[in-house]
Amino acid sequence: xxxxxxxxxxxxxxxxxxxxxxxxxxxxxxxxxxxxxxxxxxxxxxxxxxxxxxxxxxxxxxxxxxxxxxxxxxxxxxxxxxxxxxxxxxxxxxxxxxxxxxxxxxxxxxxxxxxxxxxxxxxxxxxxxxxxxx
Numbered sequence: 373x374x375x376x377x378x379x380x381x382x383x384x385x386x387x388x389x390x391x392x393x394x395x396x397x398x399x400x401x402x403x404x405x406x407x408x409x410x411x412x413x414x415x416x417x418x419x420x421x422x423x424x425x426x427x428x429x430x431x432x433x434x435x436x437x438x439x440x441x442x443x444x445x446x447x448x449x450x451x452x453x454x455x456x457x458x459x460x461x462x463x464x465x466x467x468x469x470x471x472x473x474x475x476x477x478x479x480x481x482x483x484x485x486x487x488x489x490x491x492x493x494x495x496x497x498x499x500x501x502x503x504x505x506x
Contacts, residue, residue, distance in 0.1 A: 379496065383415065384461040386473055395449075396431055397458050402448035406440055414438035 373379055385401045387394035396418060404411040417434050432442050448454065468475075468482055476483040476492070479499025487495075 376496070384464065385458060386461050386465045386470060387458065392427070392431070394458070395428060397461075398449050398454055399431055399435060399445060401457055402445055402451070402454050403435065403438070403440055405448050406444065410439050414440060 373381060385397040387397040400411065400415055400418065403414045414435055417438050418431075432445075435445055436442050465475075468477065470484070472485050474486055476487060476495075478492075478495045481495070481499065483495065
């Protein structure tokens with residue numbers, strides 16, 4: 373994102389690992405109400421190797437470390453609109469064939485699983501040039 377200002381990235385919070393994963397997806401989506409910068413920081417922290425979600429306390433401590441107002445976050449998490457968005461994300465993911473996270477759609481092409489930096493750059497370049505990367 374820092375290198376390519378024309379790149380559009382859409383995160384779709386998609387709980388895949390059970391109840392705590394669902395709570396984390398709801399919290400992450402609710403965090404957007406406190407600003408996209410805090411959402412991104414929270415998202416990065418949750419995906420880092422330094423955070424291992426074992427319970428909701430870890431989730432909320434991580435939210436606080438990301439600069440979020442945890443009381444507001446918990447209130448926002450109760451909004452039915454957040455739950456509906458998560459359900460829509462799950463439906464869209466299933467329709468696209470998502471079985472693992474992360475997954476990527478680049479130029480209409482679906483790529484399941486994690487990808488190396490160079491591979492992502494190459495896939496973006498291929499999509500922009502009209503080539504399909506396999």
